[in-house]
Amino acid sequence: MKTPLEIVQLMLEKDAFSQLLGIEVLQISEGSCQLSMTVSKELLNGFHIAHGGICYSLADSALAFAANSYGFQSVSIETSISHVKKVLENDRLTATVKELNKTFKSGLYEVTVTNQHQEPVAFFKGTVLISSKIW
Numbered sequence: 001m002k003t004p005l006e007i008v009q010l011m012l013e014k015d016a017f018s019q020l021l022g023i024e025v026l027q028i029s030e031g032s033c034q035l036s037m038t039v040s041k042e043l044l045n046g047f048h049i050a051h052g053g054i055c056y057s058l059a060d061s062a063l064a065f066a067a068n069s070y071g072f073q074s075v076s077i078e079t080s081i082s083h084v085k086k087v088l089e090n091d092r093l094t095a096t097v098k099e100l101n102k103t104f105k106s107g108l109y110e111v112t113v114t115n116q117h118q119e120p121v122a123f124f125k126g127t128v129l130i131s132s133k134i135w
Contacts, residue, residue, distance in 0.1 A: 004028045004069035007135045011068060018061045021054070025065070031099035031107075033066035039091045050087035059111040059124035062095035067107050067128040071135050074107065079126040085119060092116040095124075105130055 002010070008028050012018060021043075027034040037058055045051045059081060067074035087093065094114050101108040111124040 001071045002135050004030055007068055007071065008033070008065045010135065011065060015061070017057065021057060021061075023058065023061055026094070028065060028069060030069050031066055031097075031102065033062045033069065033097045034094060035062045035065070036092060036094045039087055039089055039093065041089050044089055048089070050089075050091070052081075052083060055083060055087060055093065055113045055122040056081050056124065058093055058095045059113055059122065060126070062097045062111050063109050063124070063126040063128070066097040066099065066109060067126075067130070068135065070102075070130075072130050073133040073135060074128040074130045076126050077106075077129045079124065081122055081124045083122045085115070085121040087115065087121050091121075093121065103130075 005028050021037050023035050023037045026036050039050045043054050096112050098110045107128045109126050113122040115121050
């Protein structure tokens with residue numbers, strides 16, 4: 001079976017959107033992940049703050065990497081996000097995953113997205129369906 005890092009590298013190689021966002025893997029282990037990215041001008045909305053989909057996408061990638069790190073292909077079946085602070089151009093975002101519960105068929109994860117000042121900017125929660133397919 002592949003290591004969590006090998007799995008994430010395989011996923012990231014095929015994940016054009018995460019690559020487009022400039023997502024970097026800071027830490028990966030079974031059930032845990034930490035990713036980071038910098039918000040560019042192209043990711044801003046009409047109010048000159050980051051589009052809400054940016055925090056969501058970073059958190060969603062972190063969820064996917066953490067959930068798949070055990071070696072079984074997992075896909076999200078429900079997610080939600082709460083934005084608590086605006087995100088500006090050049091902000092450095094970090095998404096940190098906490099595994100809340102895991103069974104053979106599903107997993108529940110919480111992702112906290114912070115800025116470069118370690119201030120929370122969003123809270124994301126995701127449930128994944130775990131398949132029997134091995135990476």
